Amino acid sequence: xxxxxxxxxxxxxxxxxxxxxxxxxxxxxxxxxxxxxxxxxxxxxxxxxxxxxxxxxxxxxxxxxxxxxxxxxxxxxxxxxxxxxxxxxxxxxxxxxxxxxxxxxxxxxxxxxxxxxxxxxxxxxxxxxxxxxxxxxxxxxxxxxxxxxxxxxxxxxxxxxxxxxxxxxxxxxxxxxxxxxxxxxxxxxxxxxxxxxxxxxxxxxxxxxxxxxxxxxxxxxxxxxxxxxxxxxxxxxxxxxxxxxxxxxxxxxxxxxxxxxxxxxxxxxxxxxxxxxxxxxxxxxxxxxxxxxxxxxx
Numbered sequence: 001x002x003x004x005x006x007x008x009x010x011x012x013x014x015x016x017x018x019x020x021x022x023x024x025x026x027x028x029x030x031x032x033x034x035x036x037x038x039x040x041x042x043x044x045x046x047x048x049x050x051x052x053x054x055x056x057x058x059x060x061x062x063x064x065x066x067x068x069x070x071x072x073x074x075x076x077x078x079x080x081x082x083x084x085x086x087x088x089x090x091x092x093x094x095x096x097x098x099x100x101x102x103x104x105x106x107x108x109x110x111x112x113x114x115x116x117x118x119x120x121x122x123x124x125x126x127x128x129x130x131x132x133x134x135x136x137x138x139x140x141x142x143x144x145x146x147x148x149x150x151x152x153x154x155x156x157x158x159x160x161x162x163x164x165x166x167x168x169x170x171x172x173x174x175x176x177x178x179x180x181x182x183x184x185x186x187x188x189x190x191x192x193x194x195x196x197x198x199x200x201x202x203x204x205x206x207x208x209x210x211x212x213x214x215x216x217x218x219x220x221x222x223x224x225x226x227x228x229x230x231x232x233x234x235x236x237x238x239x240x241x242x243x244x245x246x247x248x249x250x251x252x253x254x255x256x257x258x259x260x261x262x263x264x265x266x267x268x269x270x271x272x273x274x275x276x277x278x279x280x281x282x283x284x285x286x287x288x289x290x291x292x293x294x295x296x297x298x
Contacts, residue, residue: 068234077217093231114168116158171230
């Protein structure tokens with residue numbers, strides 16, 4: 001019999017708790033509904049209406065992916081130049097290094113500012129930290145394909161700055177091509193000159209393995225120079241990923257957060273009312289408050 005009574009008491013307590021829950025929500029329904037609606041309206045104004053009226057307030061971002069074909073040298077030419085790393089081709093290594101160079105990125109951002117920040121207000125230290133954060137947050141990200149045949153650069157910028165982003169990437173790629181040319185072509189020209197001079201002393205009709213290798217190298221260098229049009233060449237138009245649901249997601253998150261915060265506030269207000277109506281509880285709160293003050297004084 002005692003077990004039945006205990007089970008009945010627990011069920012009644014659960015029922016009372018559920019009723020208390022709904023009574024609090026109903027009692028403070030205006031606060032919860034009106035507050036949530038107010039936050040939703042403010043969110044709509046800030047996320048959708050304000051950007052339409054003020055372009056400077058439009059913080060809607062897009063992700064742009066630029067893909068470039070990597071035109072590597074033939075392996076035999078790389079070996080002639082003294083590069084024997086089997087893990088990564090020399091052009092791939094140089095291109096990846098230059099495109100990810102923070103000093104180059106810092107110079108280009110200063111020139112084009114596709115990220116739309118107030119650069120003038122930054123100190124040198126703050127600007128360097130900003131550039132580092134662009135890479136850490138992957139707002140500027142570089143990846144080489146597993147086959148080492150292409151390189152992709154991804155930017156996340158305000159939608160209004162797409163053209164500035166295009167110009168900056170073109171400048172970075174142009175700089176990269178120039179840097180690689182300035183590094184490799186003098187070496188290539190030196191080898192070509194050496195091969196030509198050596199072959200000029202070879203007797204006519206000499207078909208030895210050494211002579212044939214020199215002739216092959218001569219042809220490869222000539223063909224490479226003839227077909228060369230850049231170590232990095234565009235593989236197509238930039239891929240722009242628009243995120244029209246980004247602002248909607250933010251609005252939903254803000255609205256739900258406001259709802260739950262207001263529900264918490266409603267229960268807090270209800271608890272305060274209950275304490276005020278209960279002299280014993282009020283006395284306990286008062287004693288605890290005074291005790292806390294005395295502890296601080298000590």
